[in-house]
Amino acid sequence: MALSKKPYKGTRDLYPPQKRAQNHLFDTMRKAAHSMGYEPYDGPLLEEVALYQAKSGDELIRDQIYSFTDRGDRFVAIRPEMTPTLARMVMGHHQQETKPIRLFSIPNLMRYEKPQKGRLREHWQFNCDIFGAPTMMGEVEILQMAINLLTSFGATSKQFEILINHREVVTNIFSDLMELDSQKVHALYKIIDRAKKVTKEELNKMITALSLTNRAELILTDYLQLSSFDQLILFLKQNKLEQQLAEVTLLVELASKLGIDQFLKFDPTIVRGLDYYTGLVFEIFDKNPDNPRAICGGGAYQNLLTIFGGPVMPAVGFGLGDVTLSDFLTTHGLMPDFTHPTSDIFISAQDSDAQIEVLKLAARLRQGGGLSVVTHPEPVKIKKAFPLAEKRGARFVALIGEQELTDGSVQIKNMATREQSTLKIKDQIEDIIKLIKL
Amino acid sequence: MALSKKPYKGTRDLYPPQKRAQNHLFDTMRKAAHSMGYEPYDGPLLEEVALYQAKSGDELIRDQIYSFTDRGDRFVAIRPEMTPTLARMVMGHHQQETKPIRLFSIPNLMRYEKPQKGRLREHWQFNCDIFGAPTMMGEVEILQMAINLLTSFGATSKQFEILINHREVVTNIFSDLMELDSQKVHALYKIIDRAKKVTKEELNKMITALSLTNRAELILTDYLQLSSFDQLILFLKQNKLEQQLAEVTLLVELASKLGIDQFLKFDPTIVRGLDYYTGLVFEIFDKNPDNPRAICGGGAYQNLLTIFGGPVMPAVGFGLGDVTLSDFLTTHGLMPDFTHPTSDIFISAQDSDAQIEVLKLAARLRQGGGLSVVTHPEPVKIKKAFPLAEKRGARFVALIGEQELTDGSVQIKNMATREQSTLKIKDQIEDIIKLIKL
Numbered sequence: 050m051a052l053s054k055k056p057y058k059g060t061r062d063l064y065p066p067q068k069r070a071q072n073h074l075f076d077t078m079r080k081a082a083h084s085m086g087y088e089p090y091d092g093p094l095l096e097e098v099a100l101y102q103a104k105s106g107d108e109l110i111r112d113q114i115y116s117f118t119d120r121g122d123r124f125v126a127i128r129p130e131m132t133p134t135l136a137r138m139v140m141g142h143h144q145q146e147t148k149p150i151r152l153f154s155i156p157n158l159m160r161y162e163k164p165q166k167g168r169l170r171e172h173w174q175f176n177c178d179i180f181g182a183p184t185m186m187g188e189v190e191i192l193q194m195a196i197n198l199l200t201s202f203g204a205t206s207k208q209f210e211i212l213i214n215h216r217e218v219v220t221n222i223f224s225d226l227m228e229l230d231s232q233k234v235h236a237l238y239k240i241i242d243r244a245k246k247v248t249k250e251e252l253n254k255m256i257t258a259l260s261l262t263n264r265a266e267l268i269l270t271d272y273l274q275l276s277s278f279d280q281l282i283l284f285l286k287q288n289k290l291e292q293q294l295a296e297v298t299l300l301v302e303l304a305s306k307l308g309i310d311q312f313l314k315f316d317p318t319i320v321r322g323l324d325y326y327t328g329l330v331f332e333i334f335d336k337n338p339d340n341p342r343a344i345c346g347g348g349a350y351q352n353l354l355t356i357f358g359g360p361v362m363p364a365v366g367f368g369l370g371d372v373t374l375s376d377f378l379t380t381h382g383l384m385p386d387f388t389h390p391t392s393d394i395f396i397s398a399q400d401s402d403a404q405i406e407v408l409k410l411a412a413r414l415r416q417g418g419g420l421s422v423v424t425h426p427e428p429v430k431i432k433k434a435f436p437l438a439e440k441r442g443a444r445f446v447a448l449i450g451e452q453e454l455t456d457g458s459v460q461i462k463n464m465a466t467r468e469q470s471t472l473k474i475k476d477q478i479e480d481i482i483k484l485i486k487l
Numbered sequence: 488m489a490l491s492k493k494p495y496k497g498t499r500d501l502y503p504p505q506k507r508a509q510n511h512l513f514d515t516m517r518k519a520a521h522s523m524g525y526e527p528y529d530g531p532l533l534e535e536v537a538l539y540q541a542k543s544g545d546e547l548i549r550d551q552i553y554s555f556t557d558r559g560d561r562f563v564a565i566r567p568e569m570t571p572t573l574a575r576m577v578m579g580h581h582q583q584e585t586k587p588i589r590l591f592s593i594p595n596l597m598r599y600e601k602p603q604k605g606r607l608r609e610h611w612q613f614n615c616d617i618f619g620a621p622t623m624m625g626e627v628e629i630l631q632m633a634i635n636l637l638t639s640f641g642a643t644s645k646q647f648e649i650l651i652n653h654r655e656v657v658t659n660i661f662s663d664l665m666e667l668d669s670q671k672v673h674a675l676y677k678i679i680d681r682a683k684k685v686t687k688e689e690l691n692k693m694i695t696a697l698s699l700t701n702r703a704e705l706i707l708t709d710y711l712q713l714s715s716f717d718q719l720i721l722f723l724k725q726n727k728l729e730q731q732l733a734e735v736t737l738l739v740e741l742a743s744k745l746g747i748d749q750f751l752k753f754d755p756t757i758v759r760g761l762d763y764y765t766g767l768v769f770e771i772f773d774k775n776p777d778n779p780r781a782i783c784g785g786g787a788y789q790n791l792l793t794i795f796g797g798p799v800m801p802a803v804g805f806g807l808g809d810v811t812l813s814d815f816l817t818t819h820g821l822m823p824d825f826t827h828p829t830s831d832i833f834i835s836a837q838d839s840d841a842q843i844e845v846l847k848l849a850a851r852l853r854q855g856g857g858l859s860v861v862t863h864p865e866p867v868k869i870k871k872a873f874p875l876a877e878k879r880g881a882r883f884v885a886l887i888g889e890q891e892l893t894d895g896s897v898q899i900k901n902m903a904t905r906e907q908s909t910l911k912i913k914d915q916i917e918d919i920i921k922l923i924k925l
Binding site: 051052053054056057058060061062063064065068069071072083084085086088089090091092093094095096097099100103115117119120121123125127134137138140141142147149151152154157159161171182183186187189190193197303306307308356357358390392404405408409412415419420421422423424426427437440441 | 553875879
């Protein structure tokens with residue numbers, strides 16, 4: 050059977066234009082993280098399946114994980130997400146670390162998904178987490194990080210919004226106000242989690258199937274109609290949810306003083322699944338209706354270390370995938386063109402005698418000037434050299450031929466201005482470097 | 488059963504100090520690659536096992552690969568090396584690309600190895616390859632790349648050497664001069680490949696077991712005693728291996744003119760296994776006898792695309808792992824200290840009223856100055872602020888307290904010189920940025 054030339058289903062071959070684009074995303078992520086004091090970490094590609102089970106339950110394992118038994122009979126999986134690895138690592142070191150612990154990573158992850166727009170089997174994910182900050186200080190910082198990242202790509206509050214909810218608010222409404230038992234709370238969480246993916250009719254049908262009391266249904270209707278922080282705060286006041294009221298009020302106040310309130314919107318349907326979040330939850334959405342997927346999701350969690358028998362510790366984090374981010378930036382024309390490489394100078398010989406001089410000059414420019422120098426490995430005619438230099442993204446082009454060999458000079462041409470200079474290689478190497486660096 | 492807090496066997500938890508160190512390696516690799524016009528690429532974590540089989544035969548698959556059957560019944564493996572992916576990608580695009588094609592990547596790879604010093608189950612590998620350059624032009628460029636990389640870390644020819652051989656020379660000696668049949672050529676290759684790992688006695692014993700003719704044994708002895716390019720060239724002349732003589736002579740000439748000859752040494756025992764190399768082969772060795780492992784291996788190959796029914800195309804490449812590189816640099820004191828993070832300024836509040844001012848100032852310094860700003864999420868006393876700032880690697884520290892709130896000022900202290908300046912936040916933000924940026 051012939052070997053396939055295609056990449057494995059749901060994965061990407063990143064040729065230079067795509068890899069340069071991805072590097073642009075990664076560089077901007079690293080810069081955003083560094084600007085806020087987040088430190089880099091990384092972990093193994095494989096973890097024991099038991100770790101993912103402890104964090105996320107069986108569903109993920111059953112449906113989405115790349116798991117197998119290794120040659121040493123360990124049941125392992127390719128990481129589908131970074132948080133369990135992070136939990137293991139923080140568990141190992143948190144006692145000797147000064148709080149808050151701020152960490153970020155950009156791992157490649159795999160999930161067995163049905164490939165579709167914005168969702169692949171392998172992607173890279175920017176993960177930021179803060180451990181041990183007081184309530185709402187960590188939350189606001191993590192929101193700032195996400196906003197800083199997107200705005201540093203040029204995005205504005207016209208293009209994205211952060212939809213926010215609070216898990217304790219939801220749980221309090223479901224359990225205390227609506228007086229549902231834990232089974233119905235669980236079922237209602239699942240329904241609300243799907244609210245954005247189904248029609249209003251389907252949503253109502255699912256809710257009706259729960260056979261809520263009239264009173265519970267009224268409270269739920271009220272809750273689902275809340276569409277701003279002001280309305281939420283009023284609702285929390287009316288229903289005497291004091292602690293949540295204090296937290297939401299603090300969030301709104303901090304956001305307003307920091308000028309990030311225009312990015313934030315309360316949304317009662319954001320609950321982020323059933324897994325480990327325990328406080329604020331959020332998802333970033335593209336405001337363009339053509340690209341309605343969440344770009345990013347995150348929230349506050351405090352029980353992650355308990356899976357290892359560790360302490361309850363406040364933490365907030367988010368994950369943002371390179372595929373959804375790239376789709377978002379492309380939709381809004383915020384992705385620069387990375388079709389061509391960039392380099393400082395392209396050097397070629399006009400005849401084979403000059404080839405060694407090309408290599409020597411290139412080596413001197415790299416060593417002496419730190420320049421990016423692309424050579425051509427065989428002689429080319431002048432006419433052919435310019436398109437070659439263009440393909441290599443060179444800002445300058447130099448040709449060495451018979452004349453140049455005779456008098457030890459080189460002609461250097463600026464590709465943009467077409468200005469040409471003739472310089473002596475031996476005596477004027479510093480001038481050549483200066484010319485190109487300008 | 489309690490969850491393990493240790494990483495999967497043979498893999499690493501990279502906490503910030505280790506990840507910063509690894510980023511230093513990666514940044515230097517990217518810079519070296521860019522300086523020579525190599526363009527970045529990346530590919531899938533998984534490939535079909537058939538692809539690795541086609542390139543490397545069954546041994547790798549049997550002993551070392553992480554393979555499994557996915558949920559769609561595809562027999563796949565976590566990439567143990569990048570070359571097969573590269574081959575697939577070049578096969579898909581080489582016809583529309585201008586030659587030479589220069590590519591590099593730094594993928595994470597996994598092999599089922601017995602973990603030992605310098606050899607883990609997961610590592611990252613710098614891969615550089617050039618396709619379609621004339622013989623010895625690609626070879627010399629790839630050698631330059633490896634040398635540029637290591638010297639840019641500060642290494643010299645006192646610390647490493649590149650041991651070089653030529654597969655065609657070896658094959659010609661074994662087949663034509665020694666007149667061995669293909670089975671014995673194969674066996675002898677395997678023996679020579681192990682030469683560095685066994686004693687001289689063991690080597691002789693393995694050779695004796697081949698029952699060579701006296702004449703063949705004499706030629707082999709002569710060959711194995713060659714210890715310089717001069718001796719090799721003499722040997723090739725005496726034995727009339729014209730084509731190889733021309734290639735080796737060209738290599739020596741180019742290396743000498745480019746001033747890289749002091750790094751290169753002929754070594755008759757370098758053959759790089761039995762796999763796909765067809766021309767020059769090389770391994771970089773640490774000269775320190777305490778760290779005798781190869782840092783890097785590579786060579787010329789021309790039949791890689793034929794596994795897809797593609798053309799014969801000259802190519803040269805190498806792979807260099809982050810673990811062996813890091814061991815090498817550490818051995819020679821060339822690894823900077825990455826224990827602590829770096830940041831521009833650490834800002835903390837002296838009482839809770841000032842906390843919001845801390846966040847506001849931080850946001851302005853990040854946005855206006857692109858500075859790396861670490862805040863503390865709760866008030867601290869002056870005494871505690873300095874050690875905190877030190878831990879965050881801050882060059883400056885700023886405290887905001889009651890006095891500062893009253894007159895809108897901030898005290899900024901240079902952590903190195905202990906010089907202190909008091910500036911107005913509102914009116915002098917540009918001055919603050921200038922002060923810190925200096």
